[in-house]
Amino acid sequence: DAKTTQPPSMDCAEGRAANLPCNHSTISGNEYVYWYRQIHSQGPQYIIHGLKNNETNEMASLIITEDRKSSTLILPHATLRDTAVYYCIVRPRKSGGSNYKLTFGKGTLLTVNP
């Protein structure tokens, strides 16, 4: 799986957009970008994923650069409850092989301040 690089920590003011970057310069053509988050003492929670097009759901937006070497997760109106560690993960899509695991790095600790 491709390696990802994320800043160790970021701050954001409540109500503002939080933009979390991720570099994945060695991503290959069949690999998706996934984002999960882990609120303190809880299990990780899926947020969003994408291949090459920008994606949006009720939680966040995912912007992937045209060369797919980096992406940004956007929380449009951050709240205090969004304080968590955010993980960017790159992995192949499931296609009958053994690509089951999620490789979690250290992620980015996002702190939303009042």
Next chain:
Amino acid sequence: NAGVTQTPKFRVLKTGQSMTLLCAQDMNHEYMYWYRQDPGMGLRLIHYSVGEGTTAKGEVPDGYNVSRLKKQNFLLGLESAAPSQTSVYFCASSYEVPRTSGEDEQYFGPGTRLTVT
């Protein structure tokens, strides 16, 4: 719909003792996983299962055994606990999806905090 549940939530063991962690899911997922998370670290895959009656090793399987006798349950066993197994254990599950879809997000349980003294 409870999602993924784990039992127990906390446990303290002495070195050499054994125990079993239970994971249950009510989403009819085919795949189930056990991860461990050490302080300040990301999650690492211990074992996983792609269906009832099947299991496979992940990144850090040594010292653990698993069983998937029923589709909804995935058990993680420690036969002889060691202090190095002090960790938070997370269970997860996901669908077996058609090849045309990338929708395979994993749903995680709340974790079991295990301390081995």
